[in-house]
Amino acid sequence: MAWATPQYSKGRVDTAGSILISEESPENAHLIEEAQIVTNNWRSSHGMPLNTFRKTLRLYATRLDSQSLVAQRIKRLSSIELKLRRFPTMKLSQMQDLGGCRAIVNSVQTVNSLVSVYTKSTIKHKLVDIDDYIKSPKSSGYRGIHLIYRYYTTYKTEAYNGLKIEIQLRTGLQHAWATAVETVGTFISQALKSSQGEEGWLRFFALMSTAIAQREKGAIVPNTPSDKRALTIELQSYVDRLDVVRILEVYAAALQTVTQPSTKNAQYFLLQLDPTARTVAVTGYRANELERASNEYLESERRINEKTGAQAVLVSVDSLASLRRAFPNYFLDTSLFIAAVNEAVQ
Numbered sequence: 001m002a003w004a005t006p007q008y009s010k011g012r013v014d015t016a017g018s019i020l021i022s023e024e025s026p027e028n029a030h031l032i033e034e035a036q037i038v039t040n041n042w043r044s045s046h047g048m049p050l051n052t053f054r055k056t057l058r059l060y061a062t063r064l065d066s067q068s069l070v071a072q073r074i075k076r077l078s079s080i081e082l083k084l085r086r087f088p089t090m091k092l093s094q095m096q097d098l099g100g101c102r103a104i105v106n107s108v109q110t111v112n113s114l115v116s117v118y119t120k121s122t123i124k125h126k127l128v129d130i131d132d133y134i135k136s137p138k139s140s141g142y143r144g145i146h147l148i149y150r151y152y153t154t155y156k157t158e159a160y161n162g163l164k165i166e167i168q169l170r171t172g173l174q175h176a177w178a179t180a181v182e183t184v185g186t187f188i189s190q191a192l193k194s195s196q197g198e199e200g201w202l203r204f205f206a207l208m209s210t211a212i213a214q215r216e217k218g219a220i221v222p223n224t225p226s227d228k229r230a231l232t233i234e235l236q237s238y239v240d241r242l243d244v245v246r247i248l249e250v251y252a253a254a255l256q257t258v259t260q261p262s263t264k265n266a267q268y269f270l271l272q273l274d275p276t277a278r279t280v281a282v283t284g285y286r287a288n289e290l291e292r293a294s295n296e297y298l299e300s301e302r303r304i305n306e307k308t309g310a311q312a313v314l315v316s317v318d319s320l321a322s323l324r325r326a327f328p329n330y331f332l333d334t335s336l337f338i339a340a341v342n343e344a345v346q
Contacts, residue, residue: 002291004044005159010093013042017092020077021084036077036298039092043074044294046099046163049151050074053125053165054101054316060117061103065110071326072101073315074294077301082191096128096148097166104175104326108134108216111169115145118167126150128164134174137221140195140202141209142178144170173212176336180248181205182329186275186309187251204238211235211344236345245338252332255280259320268293268316269323271330272300275309280330282323 008016016038019031054072061068075098084090105111111134119127131146147167151160170178181193190197192205210224210231225231239245258281263269266284270293273280285293297314304310317326324331 002288003048003157004041004291004294006045006163007041008038010091012038013093014091016042017080017084020081020092036302039077039080040294040298042092043080043098044291045160046074046165047290047294048157049160049163049165050099050101051316052151053099053149053167056123057101057103057167058318060114061105064113064117065105067106068110069104069317069322069325070101071315071317071322072099073313073327074099074297076311076313077298078305078311082194086194096164099163100166100168102168102170102326104170104172106172108171108218111145111171114169115147118147125152134218137209137213137219138195139206139222140181140193141206141221142181142193143174143209143213143218144168144178171216172336173216173340176328176334176340177205177209177212179329180208180334180337183248183251183332183334186273186311186329189309200238200242204235204242204244207231207235207238208341208344212340215340215343232345239341239345244341248334248338251275252334255332257282257331260284263320266320268314269320270297270300270312270314271323271327272304272312273310273330273332274304274307275332276307280332282320284320 016035019035020039022028024032050072054070058070061070080095083095084092103114105114115130126149127147128150129148134143134145137143149165149167151163151165153161184201185192185197188197192201195202206221206224210220213220214228220226225234256279258279260283263282263284265286267287268285268290270283271280293314297312300312304312313330315327317323324333328334
């Protein structure tokens, strides 16, 4: 199949990143459109390395947990812009998670075993960094382990050498937490996953992450109670005040999934969530249609730019049946998280 390759210099890519976060006006609209094209090519160029890493991750994860779930995604344009704004010194060409794959496994022990497999492996790609957010959770409550690699080969795909791919390793409970954060953030139009938004929700998710950490016998989130009773009391107060369970149930209740006929035998899926209309559209693409998928991904992002909370993402999973499990936030499915909340406040 024909993979996208980098068509622009890193200097041009970095300039495009700067233009993306500049103040939009009629005078520079064409510059922003050009910057989006450059950015789309740069992120799409991570597709081939990402596919390589995903195959290896699936192999490793399945050996340790036959029920593991592996998926990949290309970073959303809105997420790229948000990250560039949060980190003003960051260059687009340096961003490490434009291409990301993820394994969701049954336990923290399995996550750690996966890390061990990678660090002891003889794969030729360069391990750049390991971010262990299970041993040291983020203040937001985010937990998981990230491995950052630089792709390297001496074969026909040398054009991709140096591109970074991020591998995320999570337990099912950690994934349920992250899904709920994104779902609530979508509806209240706040970047909760980036620790931006209403203090009540931010505190609730930090507390809930500690409750999950205690279940998994892991490190708690900074500035949250280590005493189980104190944690339960404070957590219950936020569950009641924010009406957490009812709100999360309401989000999913009226959602309609519109699946295109082309999803049969597809390898890539474009998810388009419109929370206002309560719809999620799923369009599938075969392996040889990746270029078309990437172009339609960009067009979708441009169309939804004015819709509050609307999102689009291009992902790949092993089957259509795995799609909802891998990306439940696009289906507003927080059922596992709700069960965890109810258990935490019992």
